[in-house]
Amino acid sequence: MNEPFKALKQEAAPLRNKILHALRRAIETGYLQPGTRLVEKDLCEKLGVSRTSLREALRQLQTEGILTDLHNRGLTVITVSPEEAENIYRIRGVLEPLIVEQFIENAPDAEINGLKEQSKKLTSAYRDGSAEDIVAAKRDFYDLICSGARNQIAFDILKRLTLLTSPLRRVSVIKPDRRQQSIREIEQIVETIAKRDKTAAHKAAENHVANSARSALARAKEDAANA
Numbered sequence: 001m002n003e004p005f006k007a008l009k010q011e012a013a014p015l016r017n018k019i020l021h022a023l024r025r026a027i028e029t030g031y032l033q034p035g036t037r038l039v040e041k042d043l044c045e046k047l048g049v050s051r052t053s054l055r056e057a058l059r060q061l062q063t064e065g066i067l068t069d070l071h072n073r074g075l076t077v078i079t080v081s082p083e084e085a086e087n088i089y090r091i092r093g094v095l096e097p098l099i100v101e102q103f104i105e106n107a108p109d110a111e112i113n114g115l116k117e118q119s120k121k122l123t124s125a126y127r128d129g130s131a132e133d134i135v136a137a138k139r140d141f142y143d144l145i146c147s148g149a150r151n152q153i154a155f156d157i158l159k160r161l162t163l164l165t166s167p168l169r170r171v172s173v174i175k176p177d178r179r180q181q182s183i184r185e186i187e188q189i190v191e192t193i194a195k196r197d198k199t200a201a202h203k204a205a206e207n208h209v210a211n212s213a214r215s216a217l218a219r220a221k222e223d224a225a226n227a
Contacts, residue, residue, distance in 0.1 A: 004031050007048030019049060019057035024159075027066065027077055028139070028166045029132050034079040038067070064160050080164050082220040088161050089213035095158055096142075097205040099149045100189065101198045107148030112194055115144050119190045126179045126186075131170040138173075141186070168216035178215045185211065 004026045023043075026032040038058065044051055058075055061067045067075045080088070107115075118141045125137040139162075146155035162169065172178055185208040192201035 003046075004029055005043070005046035007046075015049060015053050016056050016060070019047060019054060020060060022047060023057060023061060024066075024163060028135060028163060030167065030170055032077050034077050034167055036077045037073070038075045038077070066160070066163060078164070080168075082217065085165050085168060085220050086213070086217055088165050089209060089217065092158070092161055093206060093209040093213070095154055095161075096209050097202040099146055099151060099154050099158065100193065100201045100205040102149035102151050102154075103145045104193055104196050104198050104201060106150045111144065111148045115141070115148070115193065116190055118144055119186055122186055123183050126173075126183050131174045134173045134179075135166070135170060165216065168220055169212075171219045172212065172215040175215060178211075181211060182208070 005022060023032070032038070040051055040054055040058075044054055047054065058067060062069070062075060066078060068078045069075055103111075103115075118137075122134075122137040122141045125133040129137070142158065142162075143155075146158060149155075173182070185204065188204040189201060189208060192204050
């Protein structure tokens with residue numbers, strides 16, 4: 001696995017946002033696993049940032065519930081229980097169809113065409129890519145939908161929810177049967193969006209989350225039983 005950390009250039013964009021981006025990607029890709037204790041000195045060296053800047057970003061992730069301080073022993077990546085994961089997928093089952101509907105309402109044709117192009121990259125990742133490739137392509141796909149929906153609040157919530165379940169998602173997306181199923185589901189979502197059929201698109205998005213939940217939660221329950 002490639003290390004996601006590298007020294008960051010202090011350009012015009014707020015440095016804290018760049019640190020947050022790096023930390024989120026490290027969690028998303030599994031470089032920082034649930035339960036991993038974060039050592040500030042090591043992170044500062046890898047990112048090339050000050051401890052003050054790093055701590056601002058860590059506090060943000062702690063506020064979002066991505067990091068936790070267990071028994072005052074330092075911040076660690078939170079571990080989500082099977083029950084919490086099930087709740088997350090139930091929320092996503094409501095939120096993602098809403099965002100898809102709002103994309104249809106608000107996105108111009110040019111953004112729909114952009115979504116079609118991104119869906120091709122996602123399909124290619126499902127066919128031939130690694131778990132990291134799939135997760136990254138899917139993140140970009142949903143970033144486009146959320147951006148086109150013009151709903152920043154829903155966008156922020158969805159990013160947090162998917163990050164919390166990233167370990168389950170990485171395992172789920174590499175299952176051969178789930179890959180093929182996901183390709184069909186993404187094609188259905190894009191097809192119904194292109195037709196601007198909100199009812200059909202809602203159902204397609206709902207179906208995709210439901211199947212994702214079944215695949216991911218099956219692994220979560222296996223892990224809990226073997227713990």
